[in-house]
């Protein structure tokens with residue numbers, strides 16, 4: 166039982182390049198998590214604050230995925246900060262794997278994590294690298310952000326993304342929600358804005374990105390979005406030579422991640438850090 170008799174709930178706070186999460190250890194699936202509770206926990210002024218919630222639950226203990234218990238012991242029950250569910254969170258899987266190892270729930274360094282987009286396998290070391298779904302690059306599409314239209318290329322990485330090459334990131338106003346064509350994105354999408362950058366050692370391409378995440382607004386990093394960006398960048402969409410495979414260094418506002426992409430493998434690597442732990446007094450959260 167993760168809610169103690171005194172009405173407190175244990176949590177850990179972690180981030181991957183500033184994409185931050187409230188981690189809720191709930192191995193036996195006893196916590197009644199709701200969209201309202203998630204939004205209250207993620208509230209940066211009245212709650213703990215985060216871009217999303219990672220509930221750490223045994224696959225066998227979660228009715229949605231119990232039939233997949235043979236595939237991975239642990240299920241990452243991921244929620245965006247607005248209380249919506251998402252299939253994939255790349256930085257979330259890296260933080261989740263770090264948590265499993267630090268909490269002694271997995272031996273490491275290799276950790277399998279079930280997500281709503283399937284099982285991913287993480288390698289937990291100084292950084293955490295995770296083999297993500299291989300992105301699938303789609304066709305052209307547009308996003309409207311605060312009255313400005315951006316042209317981009319659709320790409321899925323367990324979740325939908327629109328990758329928009331832009332001349333400059335600093336001048337973008339990303340406070341607004343991205344308005345997308347529902348015919349192209351029936352479940353909406355994360356929208357990445359990307360520029361080509363000067364070469365760096367160890368990478369075939371170096372780009373920078375900002376992102377408006379579906380369900381969370383602008384965040385400091387998005388791992389699945391970074392994989393989508395890498396896949397689109399390697400097609401030559403940023404004016405570079407197209408490549409079938411490559412290492413892409415991606416600067417995000419919260420640091421740098423690296424995506425190593427071949428036609429059948431996509432590995433996202435970067436820091437994943439647990440910064441705090443404590444008890445939440447549930448009765449003091451601002452539930453709407």
Ligand SMILES: N[C@@H](CCC[C@H](N)C(=O)O)C(=O)O
Pocket residue numbers: 184245250251252253254255256257324325355378379380381384386387388389390
């Ligand atoms: N920050 C995540 C993506 C989280 C889910 C996304 N907002 C969605 O709704 O698809 C990442 O690191 O991949």
